[in-house]
Amino acid sequence: MEIKSVEKGQDYVGFLFIKSQMTKTATNGSRYFNMVLNDANFDEIDAKKWDVKPEDEAIFINGKLVKIKGKVQEFNNRLQLIVNKMRLVNENDEVSIDDYIETVPVDTDEMIGYVNDAIDDFTNKDIKDITQRIFNDHIACLSYFPAAKKHHHAIKGGLLYHTYSMLRIGKSLAGIYTFINKDLLYAGIILHDIGKINEMVSDENGSVSDYTPEGKLLGHITQEIVDLEIVGKELGTDPECLMLLKHMILSHHYQPEYGSPKKPMFPEAELLHHIDMIDARMYTMEQALGRVEPGTFTEPNWSLDGISLYHRSFE
Numbered sequence: 515m516e517i518k519s520v521e522k523g524q525d526y527v528g529f530l531f532i533k534s535q536m537t538k539t540a541t542n543g544s545r546y547f548n549m550v551l552n553d554a555n556f557d558e559i560d561a562k563k564w565d566v567k568p569e570d571e572a573i574f575i576n577g578k579l580v581k582i583k584g585k586v587q588e589f590n591n592r593l594q595l596i597v598n599k600m601r602l603v604n605e606n607d608e609v610s611i612d613d614y615i616e617t618v619p620v621d622t623d624e625m626i627g628y629v630n631d632a633i634d635d636f637t638n639k640d641i642k643d644i645t646q647r648i649f650n651d652h653i654a655c656l657s658y659f660p661a662a663k664k665h666h667h668a669i670k671g672g673l674l675y676h677t678y679s680m681l682r683i684g685k686s687l688a689g690i691y692t693f694i695n696k697d698l699l700y701a702g703i704i705l706h707d708i709g710k711i712n713e714m715v716s717d718e719n720g721s722v723s724d725y726t727p728e729g730k731l732l733g734h735i736t737q738e739i740v741d742l743e744i745v746g747k748e749l750g751t752d753p754e755c756l757m758l759l760k761h762m763i764l765s766h767h768y769q770p771e772y773g774s775p776k777k778p779m780f781p782e783a784e785l786l787h788h789i790d791m792i793d794a795r796m797y798t799m800e801q802a803l804g805r806v807e808p809g810t811f812t813e814p815n816w817s818l819d820g821i822s823l824y825h826r827s828f829e
Contacts, residue, residue, distance in 0.1 A: 515527060515528040515553075516553055516555060516557065517530075517551075517552070517553045517555070517557040517558065517559045518555065518557045518805065520559070520586045520593060520595075521586065521593075522586055522587065522588045522593060523585070523586065523587075524585070524586045525583075525584075525585055525586075526582065526583070526584045526585065526586055526595055527581075527582070527583050528553065528581070528582060529553075529554075529579060529580070529581050529582075529603060529607065529609050529614070530551040530552065530553055530561075530579075530580060530582050530614075531551065531552050531553075531577075531578075531579050531580075531611070531614035531615065532549060532550075532551060532574060532575065532576055532577065532578045532579075532580060532721075533549075533550045533551060533552050533558065533576070533721060534549065534550045534576055534663070534664070534721070534722070534723075535547055535548070535549045535550075535574060535575060535576055535723075536548045536549075537566065537571050540564070544564065544565050545565070545566045545567075545568075545571070546562060546563060546564045546565065546566055547561070547562060547563040547566055547570075547574065547597070548560075548561075548562060549561040549562070549563070549597075550664075551582070551595065552614065552616070553614070554613045554614050556614075556616045557805060559593060559594070559595050560589075560592065560593075560594045560595070561582075561584070561594065561595040561596070561597055562594065562595075562596055562597065563596075563597035563600060564596075573602065574600060574602075575723065576717065576721040576722070576723040577717045577719045577721040577723075578602060579602070579603045579609065579611040579614055580600050580601060580602055580603065581600070581601055581602075581603055581607065582595070582597055582599070582600050583597075583598050583599040583600075584596050584597040584598050584599075585598065592813070611719075615670055615719050615720070616669040616670065616720075617669060617670045617671055617720075618669065618670070618671040618672060618674070618675035619675075620675060620678065622656075622657045622671060622674065625671075625674050625675065625677075625678040626653065626656065626674070628678055628681065628682075629649065629674075629677065629678065629681065629704060630646075630649075632681055632685075632700050632704070633645055633646050633649065633700075633701075633704070636697040636700070636701070637697060638695075638697045638698075638755065640749075640751045640752040640755040640756075641697045641698060641701050641755050641759070642697070643749050643751070644701075644742070644745055644746055644749055644751050644755075644756070644759070645700075645701040645704055645705060647745055647749065648705055648708060648741060648742070648745055649704055649705075649708070651745075652708050652711050655711045655716075656671075656673060656674040656711075657671060657674070658670050658671055658716065658717075658718045658719070658720050659671070659672070659673045659674070659710070659711055659714075659716050659720065660672040660673060660714075660716060660720045660721075660722060661673040661675075661676040661707060661710065662710075662722075663714060663722040663725070665794075665798070665816075665817045666793075666794040666795075666797050666798050666817060667794070667797055668720075668722070669720055670719055670720030671720065672720065673707060673708075673710060673711070676707065676793060676794070676797070677703065677704060677707065677708075679793045679797075680703045680789050680790060680793050681700060681703050681704065683789045683792060683793060684699050684700055684703050684785070684789055685700075687699075687785060687789070688700075691781070691785070693781070694781050694782055694785065695782055698755075698758060698759070698762070698782045699782040699785055699786065701759060701762075702759065702762035702763070702766070702782060702783065702786040703786060703789065705738065705742070705759065705762075705763060706738075706762065706763055706766050706786060706790065707734065707790075708738060708741075709733075709734035709735065709736075709737040709738030709741065709763075710734045712726060712728060712729065712734070712737050712741075713725060713726060713728070713729030713733060713734040713737060714726065714729055733773055735763055735764060735766075735767065735773050735774070738763045739760050739763055739764060742756060742759055742760050742763065743756075743760070758780070758782075758783075761776065761778075761779065761780075761783055762778075762782065762783045762786050764776050765777055765778045765779070765783050765787065766778075766783070766786050766787050766790055767787070768787050794817075795817075795818060798815065798817045798818055799818065799823055802815055802818075802823055803823055803825045806825050807825065808825050808826065808827040809825065809826075809827040810824075810825055811823065811824050811825070812825070
C-alpha cells in the first residue's frame with residue numbers, strides 16, 4: 515500500500531521504514547511514539563502509536579523496517595497514520611530494508627574523488643592543507659551522513675552530495691566572477707557543513723536519532739569554528755587565511771536568527787551563502803515536486819518559507 519494513495523479513514527497495512535521516532539509523554543502519563551515513516555517510494559507520513567511499553571522504546575527505533583497495521587486520520591489538515599500494531603520485519607516477509615533507504619544519485623567514491631581533486635588543485639598551501647586535513651578527518655562518516663535531520667538532503671550520504679553539488683555550482687560561478695579566490699570559495703564549500711557530523715547522531719542508514727549534546731548547546735557552526743582553530747594551530751595556518759575561513763563558516767547562514775552572528779563581508783563568503791541556499795532549495799523543490807502530479811500544487815513547505823509549489827504540466 516503506497517503512502518501517496520492513502521485517504522482519510524482508510525485502514526493501512528504495509529511495510530514502512532522508521533525515518534525518525536521520538537518518544538513522548540501524554541497528559542495522562544502514558545508514553546507514545548511520534549514518528550515519520552516512509553514507504554519504498556520514499557513518500558512520508560507522520561504517525562503516532564499510543565501506549566507504548568518500555569520494551570517498545572528499545573525495539574522501534576530510527577532505521578528499522580516494520581510491518582504496520584493502522585488507520586489514516588487527519589490532523590491539522592495533514593494525513594496522519596495511527597498505528598495499532600507494529601512489528602519488526604523478518605525473513606519470511608521477503609522485503610529488503612535497502613529498498614526503503616533513500617540514497618543519493620551519485621556514487622560515493624566519485625563524489626569523494628571530485629572533492630579531493632578540487633583540493634589537489636588549490637594553489638594556496640595553507641588553505642589546501644587545512645581543508646584536506648579536516649576533510650580526511652571526517653571522510654569515513656561522509657559515505658552515510660545526511661545533511662540534516664529533517665530538511666534538505668536528509669538522506670543517506672546527503673551531506674557529501676550537498677557538498678559535491680555546491681562545489682559544482684561554485685566552479686561554474688568562479689568562471690564568471692574571475693576576481694574571486696577559488697581556493698577560498700571551494701574550501702568554504704567543503705568545510706561549511708562538515709561540523710554537522712559532530713552535531714547529529716546518525717546511523718549508517720543516514721537516519722538521525724537525535725542531536726549530540728554539543729549539537730544542541732553549540733550547533734555545527736560553532737563546532738566547525740573550534741575545529742578550524744585547533745587544526746589551524748596544529749598546522750601553523752596563516753592567520754589571515756584561518757580568519758577568512760572562520761568568517762565564511764560563521765556567516766554562511768546570513769542572519770542571526772539562523773545562527774550567523776555576522777553577515778558575509780567579502781565576495782567568497784557572500785557566494786558561499788547563496789550557493790548553499792540554491793542547492794538546498796533546489797533539492798527541496800525537486801523532492802516536493804516529485805511527490806505530486808503535473809498541474810497540481812504541493813503542500814505548503816516549511817523549508818521553502820511555507821510556499822506551495824506548482825508542478826508544471828509540460829516538459
